[in-house]
Amino acid sequence: MELWNHLLGGFATAGTPINLLWAFIGCAVGTAVGVLPGIGPAVAVAMLLPITSQVDVTASMIFFAGIYYGAMYGGSTTSILLNTPGETGSMVTAMEGNKMAKSGRAGAALATAAIGSFVAGSVATVLVTLFAPVMADFAVTLGPPEYFCLMLLALTTVSSVLGQSTLRGITALFVGLAAGLIGMDQITGQVRYTGGVPELLDGIEIVLVAVGLFAVAEALYAVLYEGKTSESQNAMSRVHMTGKEWRRSWPAWLRGTVLGFPFGTIPAGGTEIPTFLSYGLEKKLARDKSEFGTTGAIEGVAGPEAANNAAVTGTLVPLLTLGIPTSTTAAILLGAFQNYGIQPGPQLFETSSSLVWALIASLYIGNVMLLVLNLPMVGLWVKLLKIPKPQLYAGILIFATVGVYGMRQSAFDLVLLYAIGVLGVVMRRYDFPTAPVIVGMILGPLAEAQMRNALAIGEGKWTIFLERPMSLTLLAVVVAVLVVPRLFKQFSGPAIKDLPNH
C-alpha cells in the first residue's frame, strides 16, 4: 500500500505541466540522437549535463531518463533502415530487422520494435517499482566491504565479459581507473597526478571523457577512415503489423523482457548478452527457421528489442539502490546526480523519496510518449537520416563544445577533449572497448574509497573481505565471472580454439 502511495505521489510530481514538458523534450531529443548515427544516449546526456547547474533536479532527471529511453527507440529505427547499429544492444536488431526491411517489411519490423520496446519498458518499469525498494532495504545492510566487492564485480564484468578480448577490456578499464586517479583523493585530500595544472585539481570531468571518446572520436574516425563508405537506405513501408505478425510478436516480447530485466539489474551490466541470448532463444523456438538470416524473422526483432529495453530499464535498479552504474549512460546519470550533491544508494529512497518516485513515474509516462512519438511519426524521424554526414559531424562538434565548455568554462578542457578524441580513434581502430573506460573512471574513485573504509574497519587486514559471508560470496562470483567462461571455452571442444584469433 505504501508503495502505491509513493507511486501516486511520483505521478503527481512527474505529471505537472513543466515536468511533462521536460519528459517530452527528453523523449524527442533521445529519439533524435538514437536515430542519428555517431551520437548515442550517453553523449547526449553528457553534452546536456551543464543544465544541471540551472534546472531543478527532478526536472533534469526526468529529462535525462527520457533521453536514455528515447535513444533506445530511435536506435532501432536506424538499425532496421540502415543496418548501422548505434550501440551494441541493437546489433541483433540490425541483423534481423535489416533483413526484413530488405524484403520489403520495414514497416512491420519498425512496428514490432517500437511496440516491443513499449511492452518491455512498461513491464520492466513495473518490476523496478516492485523490486527497487526491496533492494534498497537490503542494500542498507551492506557495509564498505560488500560495496567494494559489488563494485569489483561491476568492473570485472564490464571489462572482461563484454567485448572480444579480456586483455583489451582490462587495459581499457585501467586506463579509465588511471583517469579517475587524477585530482584529489577522496579520503585524505591528497593531490594526485595533476602535474601542477590547477584545472586538474578537481579531476577530469566524466562529461569530457564521454564526449571525447564518443562524439569527437566519432567525427575524427569518420574523416579519417569512413569518407568513402556509402550507406544504402532501405525503403520504408507502412508501419503496420498483420494479425499473424502480432501473434508471432507478443510471446517474443514477453520472453525478451524476462531475459533482459535480470541482466540489467545485476551489476554485470550490458545489453549485449541478453539481446544475443534472446535472439538465440527465438531462433531455437521458431517453427520455421528458414526466415532467420534470410528474409528476416519478426521474432528475431521482437525478442532482442524487448530484451534490450528491459535490460536498459533494469540498469536503474543498481544505479538507484546501490549507486553502481553498469552501463555508460548509467555512469553519466550517476555523474548528473553527483552534480546535485546527491549520491545514489540505499539512502536515496529515504532522503530523496519524491525524486526517485517521480523518476520512476516518468518512466511510465515516457514509455507512452515514445510509443506515440515513434509509431505514427517514424517517417519524420527517418528524414533526419538525410542530413549529409559532413554537416552532421561538424554540428555534433558544436554541441560537444557546449557540453564540455559549459561545464567548467575552461578552454584547457577543449584541448583535453581533442586529445581524448584522438585516444578514442586509436581505441576504436584497435578494437579496445570504450565502456570500461567510462565505468572505470566513475566507479574507480568510489571503489577505492569503499576499499579503504573497509580496510579501516578491518584495522588494516585484508582478511576483512573474506570474513564477511556476503563479501566472500561476491568475491567468489567475481572469480567465477573471470574463470567460468574460460573453462567453458576450454571444454567446448577444440573447434573454437582452432579458429584463428581465438
Added chain:
Amino acid sequence: MSNAGRQKRQTLVGLGVLALGLGLGAGAYGIPSDAGYAGVGPNFLPWVVSAVLVLCGGWVIREARSGGFRGMEPPSGAEDGHWPGFVWVSAGLLLNALLITSVGFILSCTLCFTLAVRGLRTAEGRHDMSPRSWLVDIASGAAIAAPVYWMFTKLLAINLPGLTATGWI
C-alpha cells in the same frame, strides 16, 4: 595493410599502454603512503593501476608480435587514414579551444564547424573550394551555433563566452 605494418602499429599501441603504466608508476613515487587506520594510503591504487597497465602493455606487445591482436574485429572503413581531412577537423577543434574566450562562442564554433565540414567533405573526395560553398558552410555553422548559444545564455542562464557582454554574440 601489410602484415608487418599492422604488427608495427599494434606494437606501438602496446608501447603506449606500457608508457602510460610506467608514467603512472613514476608519479606514484611522489604520493605519500600515509595510511592512517586503513592500512593502505593514497598511493596504493596508483601503484596497482601502474603495475596492471605495465603488465597489459607488455602483453599487448606480445600479442602484436606473435601474430597480431587476438579476437580482433576488423576495423570498419578504409585501410589507410585520410590525413588531410584529419588536419582540417583537428584545426577546427584546436582553433576553437584557442579562440573561444577571445572571440566568443558563436564565432569560434562557426569557424570550427566550417573547417570540420571542409575536412569531412575532402574525405568524401569532394574538393569544393568555391567562395559560395565557404559562405554556405559559414552560414550553416552560425545557424547552429547562434541558437545553441542563445538557448544556453538566455534560456538556461549558463555562462558561455561572448564577443560582447550582451549575451547575443
